[in-house]
């Protein structure tokens with residue numbers, strides 16, 4: 001049975017695009033089978049997207065010391081309608097920024113905890129791009145996806 005990994009992200013720049021692509025590449029590693037990886041921009045993600053998912057990845061820049069308004073809007077929109085449907089499902093997250101990524105990570109983790117999601121990979125705090133950052137993103141995507149694999 002195919003399982004669905006929903007990747008909800010706000011990707012406003014080439015650098016954040018590079019990080020997203022690395023997360024997706026890890027999640028779609030050819031050795032991982034039976035996982036459908038769905039990448040949806042935060043402003044376009046809906047309640048049915050969440051209800052259809054078996055696991056989650058959340059990605060955002062740090063904006064004013066918090067998650068982006070786009071990802072916040074996603075959670076504002078879907079949190080209560082999905083509250084009884086997602087407990088126990090795995091998730092991971094990545095944050096990009098130079099300062100106060102902690103506030104953004106805390107925001108995502110608090111909401112995920114309220115949902116009862118299980119954090120299966122430590123939230124990434126990424127100050128820039130480059131090979132090392134891409135490798136960490138690949139590992140994040142690969143780990144969460146492999147956990148859903150058949």
Ligand SMILES: Cc1cc2nc3c(=O)[nH]c(=O)nc-3n(C[C@H](O)[C@H](O)[C@H](O)COP(=O)(O)O)c2cc1C
Nearest residue numbers: 013014015016061062063064065096097098099100
């Ligand atoms: C409105 C706004 C607020 C921001 N606030 C922060 C912040 O608090 N901390 C931080 O590290 N970066 C902040 N940034 C920078 C973004 O995190 C950064 O633009 C994003 O991670 C993409 O990186 P890039 O612009 O280098 O591609 C902010 C950007 C915007 C547009």
